[in-house]
Amino acid sequence: QSALTQPASVSGSPGQSITISCTGTSSDVGAYNYVSWYQHHPGKAPKLMVYDVSNRPSGVSNRFSGSKSGNTASLTISGLQAEDEADYYCNSYTSSDTVVFGGGTKLTVL
């Protein structure tokens, strides 16, 4: 099972919006609405930001939103804030009853 494909890095200025893509296959992202997004500061545990493609857990800002089209899922962060600077990972359930993560995207807030 190959890792899902994410851009290595994205950047934006405070107040702007950015989108991170997550491309898989018809056996994972395209097959199920089981894509989640995590914010990770190295040394700390990852934090669930979006689940089941577009749902936000309680307590997560509505500046974070998710969507999916075909084999590609996306995370959009609007109104960028300095505290959003982190690594972001997508993951997906697969047809093999396993889970696969994306390679991760480093978000820099300029």
Next chain:
Amino acid sequence: QVQLVQSGAEVKKPGASVRVSCKASGYTFTTYAIHWVRHVPGQGLEWMGWINAGNGDTRSSQKLQGRVTITRDTSASATYMELSSLRSEDTAVYYCTRRYGGYANFDYWGQGTLVTVSS
């Protein structure tokens, strides 16, 4: 409140095995699956496997199959991940995490356990 508390850091020699524990509290242990994920320094998150805490069924990644064993002790509300034939590339922070609802939703995470493999 839900908590997953992992065992402490380990230093192992190549070829050895390591067992990391993850003790759950604040919810009914057998209701949710526990997954294991690792973060290799400078690399991304890697899914390792999972266990159905209710019936003990397990599944592991193809890459680690044969080297990773996940078990649970319902009386202790604990899950264990054992990785054998350790290599330097296994040096990583290992996390246990609870799956909630959908198949890829990991809502609570342990604090992480650093495993260092070095001769």
